[in-house]
Amino acid sequence: MTTLTVNGVDHRLDLDDARVTLLDALRDRLGLTGTKKGCDQGACGACTVMADGKRILSCLTLAAQCEGREIITIEGLGVDGVLHPMQEAFVRHDAFQCGYCTSGQIMSAVCLLAEGRAGSDADIREFMSGNLCRCGAYPNIVAAIREVAGAGGGHA
Amino acid sequence: MREFAYFRAADVGQAVATVAADPEASYLAGGTTQLDLMKDGVLEPDQLVDITRLPLRGVVREGDTLRVGALTTMEELAADPTVAGRLPFVREALLLGASVQLRNMATIGGNLLQRTRCRYFRDPTVPACNKRRPGTGCAAIAGAARMHAILGASEHCIALHASDLAVPLVALDAIVRVRGADGERSIPLTDFYLLPGDTPDRENVLVHGELITAVDVPLPAEGTRSGYLKVRDRASYEFALTSAGVALLLDGGVIVEARVALGGVGTVPWRAREAEDILRGAPPGPAAFRAAAEAALRDPFTVPGTAFKVELAKRTLERALRTVSGVTS
Numbered sequence: 395m396t397t398l399t400v401n402g403v404d405h406r407l408d409l410d411d412a413r414v415t416l417l418d419a420l421r422d423r424l425g426l427t428g429t430k431k432g433c434d435q436g437a438c439g440a441c442t443v444m445a446d447g448k449r450i451l452s453c454l455t456l457a458a459q460c461e462g463r464e465i466i467t468i469e470g471l472g473v474d475g476v477l478h479p480m481q482e483a484f485v486r487h488d489a490f491q492c493g494y495c496t497s498g499q500i501m502s503a504v505c506l507l508a509e510g511r512a513g514s515d516a517d518i519r520e521f522m523s524g525n526l527c528r529c530g531a532y533p534n535i536v537a538a539i540r541e542v543a544g545a546g547g548g549h550a
Numbered sequence: 551m552r553e554f555a556y557f558r559a560a561d562v563g564q565a566v567a568t569v570a571a572d573p574e575a576s577y578l579a580g581g582t583t584q585l586d587l588m589k590d591g592v593l594e595p596d597q598l599v600d601i602t603r604l605p606l607r608g609v610v611r612e613g614d615t616l617r618v619g620a621l622t623t624m625e626e627l628a629a630d631p632t633v634a635g636r637l638p639f640v641r642e643a644l645l646l647g648a649s650v651q652l653r654n655m656a657t658i659g660g661n662l663l664q665r666t667r668c669r670y671f672r673d674p675t676v677p678a679c680n681k682r683r684p685g686t687g688c689a690a691i692a693g694a695a696r697m698h699a700i701l702g703a704s705e706h707c708i709a710l711h712a713s714d715l716a717v718p719l720v721a722l723d724a725i726v727r728v729r730g731a732d733g734e735r736s737i738p739l740t741d742f743y744l745l746p747g748d749t750p751d752r753e754n755v756l757v758h759g760e761l762i763t764a765v766d767v768p769l770p771a772e773g774t775r776s777g778y779l780k781v782r783d784r785a786s787y788e789f790a791l792t793s794a795g796v797a798l799l800l801d802g803g804v805i806v807e808a809r810v811a812l813g814g815v816g817t818v819p820w821r822a823r824e825a826e827d828i829l830r831g832a833p834p835g836p837a838a839f840r841a842a843a844e845a846a847l848r849d850p851f852t853v854p855g856t857a858f859k860v861e862l863a864k865r866t867l868e869r870a871l872r873t874v875s876g877v878t879s
Contacts, residue, residue, distance in 0.1 A: 412556035412598070415585075435586050439651060448625075448654040454585045455655070456578070458556045459600055502651065509650070523786035524649020 396461050400424060401470030409458050416460050417441045417452035420467060428468035428497045432526075439525035442498040443467050449505035468497035471504065479545065480504050483538035491529035499525045503539045512543035551588050558600040562729060562763065568599050570731040570759025577601050577761060579621060580655040582648075583664045591674045592665075592682060606659075606763055609633070616767040620659030624715070625650065627658055636769050637722075639776035639795050643714040643813075646780045649787050659762035662716055662726065662742070663754070666709035667697055667789055680706045681750040695855030697789060700863070702817035703851040707750030709817060711743065716819035718778060718795040721811035724767045730760035739765075743818035750817075771807065774799045779870040780813070781862065790814035792863040794870035798834070805829045805838070805875070812846060815863045822846035825867070834875040836868075843867045 396409045398419060405424055417434070420426045420443070432440030434453045441452040444466035471478040480500050483489070490496040502525045506512050511521040518536050527535065556578075559565030569575045574596040578584055587593040607621040609630045616632055627633060628644040648656060670676045670689040678687035690698055690708050699710040716739070724739040743754050756762075770776070776797035782788040793813035799806050808829035810822040825842035832838040843864035850860050872878050
């Protein structure tokens with residue numbers, strides 16, 4: 395059995411197949427479907443989660459590798475049903491159309507602020523470039539991040 | 551993806567012994583190339599030996615050498631203060647590669663061992679690939695070859711080595727420290743990669759089971775200026791069409807030391823020694839820069855899809871030299 399710590403909760407998993415990625419474990423075994431499977435090849439950023447405080451791609455990470463690491467997903471951002479400031483800003487700025495990339499965008503954006511890289515629109519665009527949005531909501535995504543960065547960033 | 555066994559190594563010796571004893575085993579570090587190519591069916595190891603918890607992480611300065619643990623991530627190395635202060639072109643190459651998420655995963659050892667982005671190599675349904683299946687031919691030569699190599703290429707393979715980081719590291723004469731079943735050895739990065747020739751399946755001098763444990767990076771002399779220029783099809787999160795890593799030491803209006811390497815053009819990270827020889831001792835300026843660029847791109851191997859890269863690479867190097875030297879006319 396492997397213990398995965400996700401959003402502060404320990405889960406015991408029987409990883410009978412070593413091929414199970416962190417993404418598949420989250421979605422198919424733990425029912426945490428907020429993390430999305432886009433390309434499944436590390437190219438789109440839809441599966442972005444935090445591991446030990448750093449943003450990573452869950453599609454290119456084996457679940458077995460994550461034993462003992464603190465995983466945070468989009469479901470773990472809000473506190474007591476209250477949205478994280480970045481989630482609120484995405485809603486307010488209409489920073490999505492279909493919404494498929496949004497959880498990855500938000501996870502990446504929260505980390506971007508923690509990294510201190512949201513100082514300018516150019517920096518936001520550069521350091522968010524690993525999250526693709528096929529609907530092209532980029533101006534609104536940048537606006538949402540800019541607003542939260544200007545307000546001091548919110549909690550991580 | 552083919553099934554495989556997962557094994558987490560407890561120490562370096564156990565990791566090396568395990569992989570060395572199993573011809574079908576591979577190491578697993580950041581996984582950004584390894585798992586990607588396993589999903590595509592290009593790599594089919596029967597066992598992955600997870601080395602991510604081994605004590606091979608961190609950057610230590612020892613005199614004029616920076617010892618970079620093989621499991622240091624790209625983001626960690628980019629954030630190192632000595633890299634920022636003394637090796638600006640290493641930092642730039644790191645931060646211009648991949649995305650933050652990938653840089654948080656990808657390790658320095660893995661970066662050096664990353665496999666080519668050649669789409670014909672990465673697609674097992676393509677029958678002709680000498681790198682994937684020796685003796686089958688090269689589909690890229692008559693195919694869509696925009697992202698392929700023009701230096702060090704042969705009629706057997708034009709696959710590009712796509713690392714940005716390796717470009718400044720070959721320019722600096724970095725040393726790869728390796729541990730294998732028979733002990734440790736050190737390999738100059740400039741001797742580490744193998745030109746494809748007629749054996750493009752052999753990409754470097756490592757034997758099965760050898761593990762990169764660290765990369766030693768000699769610091770250039772105080773006062774050395776450096777820069778990494780990357781030209782690509784989109785502004786971020788894209789591989790290079792061409793790139794240039796340049797380090798110059800100027801004194802009294804003359805270039806006294808020059809290090810030049812090119813990316814996006816070579817089957818291996820491409821050290822341009824002839825260009826360095828032209829620059830060393832010359833006054834910085836358009837004449838020396840153009841001569842260096844001409845020398846660096848001598849005798850390219852082009853196909854219709856890559857012919858444009860010859861002039862683009864020359865101009866990339868010239869612009870990098872102008873920027874780093876501050877001499878624009």
